[in-house]
Amino acid sequence: MIEFENVSKSYGESKVLDRLNFRINPGEFVVLIGPSGCGKTTTLRTINRLIEPDGGKVFINGEDISKVNPVQLRRTIGYVIQQIGLFPNMTVEENIAVVPKLLKYPKEKWQPIVRELLELVGMPYKENAHKYPSELSGGQQQRIGVLRALAASPPIVLMDEPFGALDPITREALQEEVKRIQKKLKKTIVFVTHDMDEALRMADTIVFMSGGKILQMASPEELLQNPADPLISEFMGKHKGAPGASLTAGDFMKTRVLKASRKTQTLQSVELMRKRDVNSMIVVNDDDTYAGTVSLDTIKALGKAGKEIGDMMEDQAPIVNLNEDAHDTFEKLYTSPVGYVVVLNDDKTVAGLITKTSMAKAMGEALWGEMLS
Amino acid sequence: MGGNAVMTFVAFCIDHQKDIFNCLVRHFQLVGISVAAGMLIAIPLGIFLSRFKHFALAVLRLAGMVQTIPGLVMLGFALLLFGIGLPPALFVLSIYAILPILQNTYTGITEVEKSYIEAAKGIGMTNGQILRKIEIPLALSSIVGGIRTSVVFTVSWATLAGLIGAGGLGDLIWTGLSTYNTNYILAGAVPSAIVAIALSGLISIIQKSITPRGLKGVSV
Ligand SMILES: Nc1ncnc2c1ncn2[C@@H]1O[C@H](COP(=O)(O)OP(=O)(O)OP(=O)(O)O)[C@@H](O)[C@H]1O
Ligand SMILES: [Mg+2]
Numbered sequence: 001m002i003e004f005e006n007v008s009k010s011y012g013e014s015k016v017l018d019r020l021n022f023r024i025n026p027g028e029f030v031v032l033i034g035p036s037g038c039g040k041t042t043t044l045r046t047i048n049r050l051i052e053p054d055g056g057k058v059f060i061n062g063e064d065i066s067k068v069n070p071v072q073l074r075r076t077i078g079y080v081i082q083q084i085g086l087f088p089n090m091t092v093e094e095n096i097a098v099v100p101k102l103l104k105y106p107k108e109k110w111q112p113i114v115r116e117l118l119e120l121v122g123m124p125y126k127e128n129a130h131k132y133p134s135e136l137s138g139g140q141q142q143r144i145g146v147l148r149a150l151a152a153s154p155p156i157v158l159m160d161e162p163f164g165a166l167d168p169i170t171r172e173a174l175q176e177e178v179k180r181i182q183k184k185l186k187k188t189i190v191f192v193t194h195d196m197d198e199a200l201r202m203a204d205t206i207v208f209m210s211g212g213k214i215l216q217m218a219s220p221e222e223l224l225q226n227p228a229d230p231l232i233s234e235f236m237g238k239h240k241g242a243p244g245a246s247l248t249a250g251d252f253m254k255t256r257v258l259k260a261s262r263k264t265q266t267l268q269s270v271e272l273m274r275k276r277d278v279n280s281m282i283v284v285n286d287d288d289t290y291a292g293t294v295s296l297d298t299i300k301a302l303g304k305a306g307k308e309i310g311d312m313m314e315d316q317a318p319i320v321n322l323n324e325d326a327h328d329t330f331e332k333l334y335t336s337p338v339g340y341v342v343v344l345n346d347d348k349t350v351a352g353l354i355t356k357t358s359m360a361k362a363m364g365e366a367l368w369g370e371m372l373s
Numbered sequence: 374m375g376g377n378a379v380m381t382f383v384a385f386c387i388d389h390q391k392d393i394f395n396c397l398v399r400h401f402q403l404v405g406i407s408v409a410a411g412m413l414i415a416i417p418l419g420i421f422l423s424r425f426k427h428f429a430l431a432v433l434r435l436a437g438m439v440q441t442i443p444g445l446v447m448l449g450f451a452l453l454l455f456g457i458g459l460p461p462a463l464f465v466l467s468i469y470a471i472l473p474i475l476q477n478t479y480t481g482i483t484e485v486e487k488s489y490i491e492a493a494k495g496i497g498m499t500n501g502q503i504l505r506k507i508e509i510p511l512a513l514s515s516i517v518g519g520i521r522t523s524v525v526f527t528v529s530w531a532t533l534a535g536l537i538g539a540g541g542l543g544d545l546i547w548t549g550l551s552t553y554n555t556n557y558i559l560a561g562a563v564p565s566a567i568v569a570i571a572l573s574g575l576i577s578i579i580q581k582s583i584t585p586r587g588l589k590g591v592s593v
Contacts, residue, residue: 050495075497085492088587089510099496132587148496158495 001026002047002156002188006056009042009212016042017053018212024190024205026155029182031199032192033235034209040192043209044158047190048077060156075099078149078157078187082164084141086133092118092144093129099152110151117147121177139170146178150185157182159191163198175201196236200224208232247326252362253343253352259284262291262310266303270296282342282350283313289348293317293338317342322351329354378555385556393545393560400541400565403531404572407463408524411470416516418471419478420504429479440472444533452537462531462539469530470523477519481512514584521576528569532561542568 535543549557
């Protein structure tokens with residue numbers, strides 16, 4: 001357990017940490033996030049005494065760390081940095097074994113650890129152990145950076161924007177790996193990022209900092225639903241519409257829908273639907289308000305060439321208002337006989353359609369950001 | 374110089390092979406001892422300066438200034454201090470040997486990327502361990518480069534030592550110059566040129582062989 005008690009730090013006039021109080025439980029994955037310069041790195045580095053606070057105390061398992069020899073302390077806390085910092089004069093194996101060797105493990109003890117860890121990230125010992133860092137890709141290097149931090153089985157691992165320099169795909173793979181390893185090995189991880197996606201994906205608890213203070217410390221869900229500060233909402237930007245937050249029908253609809261006046265004639269309608277590869281369309285009145293829907297099947301069954309579609313409309317499609325609560329909208333969607341829901345604006349004009357596909361896509365976007373679009 | 378001159382020179386060398394060999398050995402001694410002394414002073418001093426950077430500029434500047442004092446002037450001073458013979462020569466040569474090693478040690482260590490130091494400290498290395506396991510290995514190539522420069526310098530400066538009776542290949546050159554005997558001059562100059570080139574090459578090879586694969590082609 002890590003506890004901060006009124007921890008403060010100033011550089012000259014500027015207060016970088018302002019009486020921080022928080023507690024991190026064993027096995028918890030805590031993400032520190034906030035604007036640049038808000039004190040994330042400083043907070044992290046007070047945990048392994050790379051920075052000494054000038055007020056307050058940090059406890060690890062109840063022990064005041066200012067009383068612990070910093071070198072000994074750091075050997076029991078893993079540390080991963082954005083620049084990776086693998087030692088270029090050492091092989092992969094030597095890099096991973098650095099801390100075990102500092103702790104005077106015999107070779108019979110550290111070598112199996114190296115093997116096991118490499119196995120854990122899918123980098124077989126035989127192919128990789130004797131390479132130098134410069135012979136690895138960025139993603140592989142940071143994997144080794146993570147393994148180096150884990151080698152002596154520290155219960156706590158600190159990570160400062162470890163994936164900040166990686167491309168999005170590698171980054172995501174590593175996020176998953178670290179999360180999996182954390183669960184498997186039951187590590188307490190304190191992780192700094194300025195990427196809200198990453199925070200939401202990985203954290204059990206998010207600590208949102210600003211100006212050396214904690215604005216909110218909460219689970220990702222709680223943070224999404226009840227951001228304690230406008231800055232947090234702003235930081236989350238596109239994540240406002242994540243599941244659980246107050247979503248409405250408008251968040252899930254597709255707006256490019258096929259509409260036609262009720263005076264449209266049958267053959268023309270069939271042609272329109274064929275072109276768009278759909279089997280039904282929305283019919284609107286002259287004032288553009290919603291009238292009903294018409295399906296290809298109905299036209300085929302009832303229609304003669306030259307008839308107006310206004311005469312063969314159906315009204316089975318459920319209708320919801322743009323601001324209808326997401327939950328009720330889903331109910332209607334799942335019970336809809338036509339497989340979709342029509343969304344109307346307040347003035348009864350057509351805003352869009354919700355289909356199962358549009359809903360899945362919108363949920364995906366809410367969860368994973370722009371990736372799917 | 375025609376073929377005839379070469380023949381006479383070769384004959385001269387064979388005639389004087391014992392002298393030339395003795396001078397060569399002495400030359401090696403001069404270079405070896407002064408470069409060793411230079412390393413003994415420059416490497417620890419370079420490491421010290423890398424820890425206390427506010428001294429570094431002043432010390433490096435001073436060393437640079439000393440370096441610009443002409444060799445003969447230095448020899449003159451040394452002569453006044455130590456009299457004639459080996460000690461003043463070794464003194465002067467050692468001083469010249471210091472600067473390249475000092476500069477390269479200092480820059481080699483200070484140019485080690487900060488992230489390595491940060492990582493090393495963060496995982497629990499002591500300052501001594503950081504120095505031994507990270508900084509010196511990463512600076513080693515640069516330090517050896519400094520030693521090479523120093524050796525090449527000293528091989529040529531050591532010819533001056535002959536002037537104050539410290540022996541070495543310079544002896545032959547000065548004898549040649551004062552007696553207008555080209556063969557003596559060549560017998561001193563040719564081996565010292567060969568020695569300089571050979572040692573420089575040898576140290577380059579050593580430098581490459583001690584650089585781990587991971588550092589080749591990578592600047593640190
Ligand atoms: N050694 C230092 N001397 C003076 N000011 C410092 C020092 N280290 C950090 N600061 C200042 O303290 C503040 C907090 O720094 P910190 O590195 O903790 O920010 P951060 O939240 O990690 O930012 P980023 O997201 O940019 O990494 C910044 O304003 C920074 O300029
Ligand atoms: Mg930072």
